[in-house]
Amino acid sequence: MSIARFWRETPRRYNLGGSRCLNCTNVYFPPRAVCPSCTAHRQSLGKMEPFQLSGEGEVISYTIVHDPAEGFEMQVPYALALVRTPEGPVLTGQVVDISPEEVRIGLTVRATFRKLREEGKAGVIHYGYKFTPSQAAPSPDRRGAVAESVAEPTATGNAAT
Amino acid sequence: MRDVAILGVGMTKFGELWDRSFRELGIEAGFQALVDAKLSSKDLGALYLGNMASGSLIEQEHIAPLLVDYAGLSGHHLPAIRVEAGGASGAVALHQGYLAVASGAYDFVVVGGAEKLTDVPDVTANRITGATADQEWESVFGATLPGLWALMARRHMYDFGTTREQLAQVPVHMHEMGSRNPNAHYRNKITLEQVLSAGPVAEPLGVFDCAPLSDGAAAVVLGPLDRARKFTDTPVQIRASVVTSDTMALHHRTSFTRLDSTIVAAKRAFAQARRRLTDVNVAEIHDAYSISALLALEDIGFSEKGAAGRELAEGKFALGGTPTVNSSGGLKAQGRPFGAVGVAQAVEIVRQLRGEAKERQVSGAQLGLAHDVGGTGATSVVHLFERAN
Missing domain, CATH: 3.40.47.10 (Thiolase/Chalcone synthase)
Structure with missing residues (x-):
């Protein structure tokens, strides 16, 4: 990956800078130029303002990766999770500073700035967010910690109608 | 038209x-x-x-x-x-x-x-196929394609009680079917124990839960x-041909235990064809990972939400089942040459509807469905095929 390609995303990958639609107040990460929730998309054009995520979140699903993505060979096995933030967006990232076996759905986490991967010995070093536990791991039977019940779409389209 | x-x-x-x-x-x-x-x-x-x-x-x-x-x-x-x-x-x-x-x-x-x-x-092929997910906001953080599907599997287990053993029945089913297909990448039958004892790729998915290259x-x-x-x-006759799309990244979906692109594609396809789900005799579904097959069965509607793992393990979708699912062996056993998969699904359905599927023939097959997915569901496709009388 070229240096510019990674560098231009640093405000988001380093500082969790997202965006909020002034029309409907929904928050997006990474930032979007157009709000997918507003009925008429063009209403949101020019009305997406920068919005800072807090970095707090809760694990809503996870896996332990053994067959890694390129550049992550030295990190296996690693826990990869979907993390729902209190502001709304869900992020994909690693959960570290905890044994992968102890990661659970419902674990509360906080984003932290870490090295993601290196492009070989002489290549670019990529930095960005990973997640660390912000409390002791919950018991494994903490079912229903995050409500994921949402209506299914219809044949004519999705919820944004 | x-x-x-x-x-x-x-x-x-x-x-x-x-x-x-x-x-x-x-x-x-x-x-x-x-x-x-x-x-x-x-x-x-x-x-x-x-x-x-x-x-x-x-x-x-x-x-x-x-x-x-x-x-x-x-x-x-x-x-x-x-x-x-x-x-x-x-x-x-x-x-x-x-x-x-x-x-x-x-x-x-x-x-x-x-x-x-x-x-x-293989490592390069995995990187290239992983590029069908979001490179900038998934792959960069260590996500792989099987890893993203594993996130769906884990949540499905959590929400619906789907078990590791039920997931493992998927490749057992596919290899059983593939054993009857001379074109299949894998023609060997496998056991539940083999699937469960294979090395992990992205937990809960192991080597046998992932379709080959x-x-x-x-x-x-x-x-x-x-x-x-x-x-x-x-x-x-091609009775319906429907392509749908959804968010590129898995984390932008409203649910992680279904593919809305597939749900909508199936609904539109049955409406276009003026046929019912229960009319389908043979189906080729996207089973790139064990969880993919279970989501497809539920999203198309062959199983109630959360029931696909149990029903597949009980044999509901075996040869002559309601419907017969992946008589070719699917992506898992017939193989996964990415761009060829969707066309190969049509080939299998046509052979079934013509009565040319030999030892894996479903007798009297009249209506067939093919379902394919790109990435983690940013694209879904459903076709319905019918023998013309």
Whole structure:
């Protein structure tokens, strides 16, 4: 990956800078130029303002990766999770500073700035967010910690109608 | 719009075909389909070719005219068009071919799908196939394609009580089917114990929960239904052809235990075909990972939400089941040459509807469904095929 390609995303990958639609107040990460929730998309054009995520979140699903993505060979096995933030967006990232076996759905986490991967010995070093536990791991039977019940779409389209 | 029929089908063996090139594979499948359709190549209007990543995999772009050229047809100056939609490239190419004939723009077209995955090391192939997810906001953070599907699997287990053993029944089912398919990458049957004891890829998914990297090609010839009897006694009509899309990244979905793109595609397909779910006799579904198959069964509607794991383990979708699912062996056993998959699904359904599927034939099969997915569901495709009477 070229240096510019990674560098231009640093405000988001380093500082969790997202965006909020002034029309409907929904928050997006990474930032979007157009709000997918507003009925008429063009209403949101020019009305997406920068919005800072807090970095707090809760694990809503996870896996332990053994067959890694390129550049992550030295990190296996690693826990990869979907993390729902209190502001709304869900992020994909690693959960570290905890044994992968102890990661659970419902674990509360906080984003932290870490090295993601290196492009070989002489290549670019990529930095960005990973997640660390912000409390002791919950018991494994903490079912229903995050409500994921949402209506299914219809044949004519999705919820944004 | 005209009714469209499939007049001929062809496919290569799928597998690690070290001695065969991309060109050879594509041409073999294409000529099989043309011969099967008894169509002269001078009557062809266009070629649509599904392919995911030839530029990365064989360092060759511009492959649609390449295949026309090596098929000896360059003198016809056919339109030769490549179609890309990740793992659903072949299915979307079929959609394009269907539209071309239905609209009247062309009378006869070849739809091909071809992929050569074994000319690069596995680790490179995994990186390239992983690019069908969001490179900037998933892959950069360590996500792999099986890893993203594993996130869906874990949440499905959490929400619906799906077990590791139920997931493991998926590849057992697919290998059982594949054992009857001479073109399959894997023809060996496997046991639940083998699946459970295999090395982990992305927990809870192990090596046997993931479809292989295969080489292969498939092709179909399409034409107007009202002229189909001139070419074949057993035309198969495309009753519905639906492509849908969704967010690129998994984390932007409203649910992680279903693919809305598939739910909508299936609903639209049955409405387009004026057929019911219960009319389907044979289905080829996207089973790239064990969880993919369970989500597909639920999203299309063959199983109630959360019940697919139990019902598949109970044998509901075995040969002669309601419906028979992946008689070809699916992506897991027949193989996964990405761009060829969607076309190969159509080939299998046509063989079933014509009564030519030999030892895996579902007797009296009348209506068939094919379902394919790109990435983690940013593209879904559903086709319905019916034997024309």
